Amino acid sequence: MINSKAVQMDAEIISNKRIGTYNHMVFSVDEMANGCRPGNFVAIAVGGPASSMVLRRAFAIYRASMRADGTGLLELVVAPLGNGSKWLASQVAGQKVNLIAPLGTAFGIPTQPVNALLVGGGYGSAPLFALAETLKSRGCRVDMVLGASTAGKIYAPLEGKRSVNSLTITTDDGSAGTTGRVSDVLPALIQEHEIDLIYSCGPMAMLEAITAITQQVGIVHQCSVEEAMACGIGVCMTCVLPVEGDDGVIRMTRTCVDGPVMNGNKVLWSKSRDIPDGVWGK
Numbered sequence: 001m002i003n004s005k006a007v008q009m010d011a012e013i014i015s016n017k018r019i020g021t022y023n024h025m026v027f028s029v030d031e032m033a034n035g036c037r038p039g040n041f042v043a044i045a046v047g048g049p050a051s052s053m054v055l056r057r058a059f060a061i062y063r064a065s066m067r068a069d070g071t072g073l074l075e076l077v078v079a080p081l082g083n084g085s086k087w088l089a090s091q092v093a094g095q096k097v098n099l100i101a102p103l104g105t106a107f108g109i110p111t112q113p114v115n116a117l118l119v120g121g122g123y124g125s126a127p128l129f130a131l132a133e134t135l136k137s138r139g140c141r142v143d144m145v146l147g148a149s150t151a152g153k154i155y156a157p158l159e160g161k162r163s164v165n166s167l168t169i170t171t172d173d174g175s176a177g178t179t180g181r182v183s184d185v186l187p188a189l190i191q192e193h194e195i196d197l198i199y200s201c202g203p204m205a206m207l208e209a210i211t212a213i214t215q216q217v218g219i220v221h222q223c224s225v226e227e228a229m230a231c232g233i234g235v236c237m238t239c240v241l242p243v244e245g246d247d248g249v250i251r252m253t254r255t256c257v258d259g260p261v262m263n264g265n266k267v268l269w270s271k272s273r274d275i276p277d278g279v280w281g282k
């Protein structure tokens, strides 16, 4: 089911700043900000009223907050890659965009203090900083790993570093931190910090590699998947992934309404994107 707190609105852009290869964008969204949780996403109409870009683009909510004067703020980290995201990143303060939020599931927060490891790839780090703050406020130890192909694609604002116990950076080309992938450093960090739970967000291949580790060591893996979405509200089935339910049945599951946050250990990751044998209804 669509997130019951979702609303559609024309939101004014308060600021749009380039940070490395990303744009940090802030929108005025009234009390809608109160309903946003770490892991939720927003679907934004791009291209203006006469555009042929009919599909909304999905963006993870980086932070949602209320000012003392009652203004709600929604913050996003936008990587200008394709036509829609480039259009969004080119909009300036004062302009309005039509958005629907909050959408999708949120990261589950443990009731007891635990040792949590947060792993982000590229702009996949966006929802992890607000999550880190929530976990810290519940008494959890929070360690973070951020990875990208190169240093410019690591999104790690200064305040983010303050909200975690340790921050490890990996880059494929060695231009920052440890050379390699996030999955290379995980086994040692899991052991060193006695990790109970991994939260992750990033490319599918990264989520699959993390799942291989969490399944091996037997720890919980909550991941936010960024599967291509068309409608974003559960209607079109573009975004489905094979996921094993609690009853052991594998179903093609809509990541826009039953995700983006899912139990990574229950997803049947597949580079081929074929529907695997054994899926209900195949």
Ligand SMILES: Cc1cc2nc3c(=O)[nH]c(=O)nc-3n(C[C@H](O)[C@H](O)[C@H](O)COP(=O)(O)OP(=O)(O)OC[C@H]3O[C@@H](n4cnc5c(N)ncnc54)[C@H](O)[C@@H]3O)c2cc1C
Pocket: 041, 055, 056, 057, 058, 059, 060, 061, 077, 078, 079, 080, 081, 082, 083, 084, 085, 086, 123, 124, 126, 225, 226, 227, 228, 229, 230, 238, 260
């Ligand atoms: C949950 C979620 C969170 C995200 N968070 C962020 C974020 O925080 N920051 C960020 O920069 N990006 C984020 N993205 C990615 C962002 O939505 C993409 O950049 C965007 O969809 C690509 O659009 P574009 O305008 O850059 O490219 P374009 O080429 O203009 O658009 C591609 C469009 O085609 C759709 N599409 C692609 N493949 C298929 C397919 N196989 N079937 C149907 N439709 C398809 C896409 O969904 C998109 O609407 C997120 C994506 C998801 C799903």
Ligand code: FES
Pocket: 228, 229, 230, 231, 232, 233, 234, 235, 236, 237, 238, 239, 240, 254, 255, 256, 257
């Ligand atoms: S994007 Fe349409 S059902 Fe998920």
